[in-house]
Amino acid sequence: MDSSSSTQEQYVTEVTENFETTCWGCGLRVLLPSCASAFKCGWCGAITDQNKKTKSDQKCIKWRVVRDRCFVSVVLVFIFFVIFGGVWAVYPVVFAVSILCGVLHSVVTAILSIATISFFSFAAFRCAGAPPNTLWGSYPAVGKGDLENYTYCHYCSKPKSPRAHHCRSCRKCILDMDHHCPFIGNCVGAANHRSFIGFLISAVLSTIYVSIMSVYAGLRVMPPLKYSVGRINGIGLSVLLWQQLSYIYEGKTYLSHLSSQTDNEEEKKDCQNLARFFGFQYSVTRFLPNFGVTQKRHIK
8 A cells, every 4th residue: 555655646746746948939938747758839839849859050061062063964965965866867858858857846946945954944943932031039030820730940040941951962951851852852742843744844845856856856766766865765754754743733842742651641632732833823623523512421
């Protein structure tokens, strides 16, 4: 009897032991149980994790920068090689057919070349999307719920919104980050996601066009030639484009797709996700049927 009562008293003592800490978001002091390693502020909504310590992202940064620059250089060289080597090499053959075919070939080549290089430049050299600047650290300045579900980024030493993710290669937080693409040397986020999709579309069309024109020129010069190496590149780019469009249709990014597989969350799949991504003002339901609507069944 004595041992059980002493155990109960010890248990009660451990639960009631509290410690005082400070919320990083608004600076308010809160009283927490000693067993609480993470807490959410009731005023500003910021989430604090006591177990996480200050981190540094300086490790292995140099080789990542060198890797990204090498990939970008290789992609640029390949793009110019396809434009000048794969397209303009068939220039005499096309003009030999007729002047109209030659002019049409020149116009299509110019459009695809400008579109591919422009979209690649926007995706590679534009900031992927910086989170908005928020006030934090002071109770009078931070309003109630202004930092709802915000966490503290121990790499950047500043608040991180729930839609942001820290990229160690770019050494900053990216808003709506999809993934870090070494081929553009940049992250794919809120600011350059459209440019990245545009680059994939223009690259796929350019590769298909180069393959068709190469096969056409090869058949006129050397009739036994029937295949083109460009088809392999076209298949790879087409698969990547289809994957990106499917994520947009589901209302996800690549990272949120991985997290949803872990959390078993269901997202609303709708064509309106594509419309909102590309900036259409009108609802696509006026033009396209909504295949995601299902009738509810009553189970007796």
